[in-house]
Amino acid sequence: MLVLYKTTNVLRSSHDLTFVTLAIVMAKYSSPALQVLSSPRRYIPLAFFTLILGHYLLTTIHSGYGEATSMSRLAESWRKVAETTCNSTVFLPPKPSTSASDSYYLPAQSSPVPSGPRPVIEVEKFSPPSRKANAAFVFLARNSDLAGVMQSMKHMEDRFNKKFNYPYVFLNDVPFDKKFKYHTSLLTNANVSYGVIEGAHWNQPDWINEAQAKANRQWFKDNNIIYGDSVPYRNMCRFNSGFFFRHELLKQYDYYWRIEPDVTFFCDLNDDPFLFMQDNKKVYGFTIALYEFPETIWTLWNATREFIQMYPEYVPEDNAMAFLSDDGGQTYNNCHFWSNFEIGDLNFWRSEAYTKYFDFLDSKGGFYYERWGDAPVHSIAAALFAKKDQIHFFENVGYRHAPFEHCPTGRIHAQNKCWCDEANSFDNPDNDPYSCLYRYNALWGPGTNRPKWDP
Known part of the structure; x- marks a missing residue:
């Protein structure tokens, strides 16, 4: 005590x-x-x-x-x-500094870091569109592609379409199942349509000599040509070349944006590329240009030359032949626009010039005896049947379809909140010598500027 x-x-x-x-x-x-x-x-x-x-x-x-x-x-x-x-509220991040001395953030160390003060980017507030083009997104997909389709749709909705609400059209050679329809329709507030492709527009025609086609497919396989022995791939190339724009679900539209499963859109789009195409009378838009495997298109250029000799009136002055050929059309340099990304004028494909061109190519059997792709077919047609200023490079659209990507640079990269690495862009000449973009840029010659979309 x-x-x-x-x-x-x-x-x-x-x-x-x-x-x-x-x-x-x-x-x-x-x-x-x-x-x-x-x-x-x-x-x-x-x-x-x-x-x-x-x-x-x-x-x-x-x-x-x-x-x-x-x-x-x-x-x-x-x-x-x-x-x-x-x-x-304790976990809110600190307010960003507005000091002009802030360093400029880039997503990867491989990109050069700009020197000097951080650029001042004025991002305009988005206003709901007062008008829209008559356009739709087009997916060619299988039921098994659902996960990849959802990824692509999510990117598109987040970066562009939640603001513009353009419809989607899904096409398949068999009916889409309930699971596919349910999950894809949940990702957008826009209208979604699902269609089945006619057998005559998808399947290998009966008049193709299957024995010869099979032997050729085996040769492609033995020589490690990608999709060399695939009949479904050939069906897809033929359908995209000559029939997608004839499908009943697309007849009501004037413009389309082709999207594939498992693609990435890196940048915000606050302006409407469909309206840009419409207002500027463009017929074809792309993001990546590259060389085709010459083994897959042995006779495509010969068939094209034969068609042009028959119908010279379809080729306008000031075309983009120089993108395709280094010798005035005698030979094909194999350059083409990568068609897994396309923004185009459906009425261009519906034109007399193109439909006759496709029908002529189809009669040659090259989609099955060789492995003609829709990319070189579309590219050749756009370069020959349209004027060069009707073909547009969407440099402000950050896009990836493995293994290649296009990444905007400089002001566009910052303004559109792109999250890709500029150094990885396929059209960077220090990175990929297989890009054909320089040939497209050369169409306008020294001292002239090609048309640009600068929203």
Whole structure:
């Protein structure tokens, strides 16, 4: 009791209540009854007493220690912890600095970091469109492509279509199942249509010599030509070349944007590319231009030359022949626009010039005896049957279809909030010598500027 009495006489603050409480406990367990315990256990109370005595001496001698361990300070600490874990505003990121000396963020170390002050980017607030083009997105997909289709749709909706609400048209050679329709329709507020392709527009024609076609497919396979032995791939190329624009679900539209499963759109689009095409009388838009495998199109250019000799009136002046040929049309340099991204004028494909051209090519059987792709077919037709300024490079659209991508640069990259690495862009001449973009740019010659979309 003497210890307890002296202790209560020197209480200085609320934290000393701890000492008093523990001292009472020590007094209790220091009673004679505790002495009957076995020898090792007898030292436990002694150890506690020693710790408490040390704590008390420190609070008496060292004022800082006493303040830090006071009950009021501990209570304040617990109150702050409770606020931090319960109030979500604590986790808000810091406000971005507006200092002109901020460094410019780029997503990868491989890109050069611009020097000097961060560029000031004025991003206009988006206003709902007052008008729209008569246009739709077109997907050629299978039920098994659902995951990839959803990825592509999510990118498109987030970057563009949630603001513009253009419809989607899905096409398949078999009916889409309920799961496909359910999940794709959930991703957009726009209208969604699902169509089945006619057998005559999809399947290999009966007049194709299957024995010859099979032997040729085996040769492609033996020589490691991609999709070399695939009949469905050939069906797809033929359909996209000559029949997609004839489908009943697309007859009501004037413009289309082709999208494939598993593609990525890197940048915001606050302006309407469909309206740009319409207002500027463009017929074909692309993001990536590259070389085709020459083994897959052995006779395509010869067939094209034969057609042009028959119908020279279909080729206008100021065409883009120079994109296709380095010798005035004698040979084909194999350059084409990558057609997995296309924004185009459906009426251009419906024109007399193109439909006759496709029918002529189809009669040659090259889609099955060789492996003619819709990309070179569309590219040749656009370059020959349209004027060069009707073909547009959408440099502001960040896009990836593995393994290649186009990434905008400079001001466009920053303004459109692109998250791709500029150094990885396929049309970077230091990165990919197989890009044909320089041939497209050369169409306008030195001292002239090609048309640009600069929204």
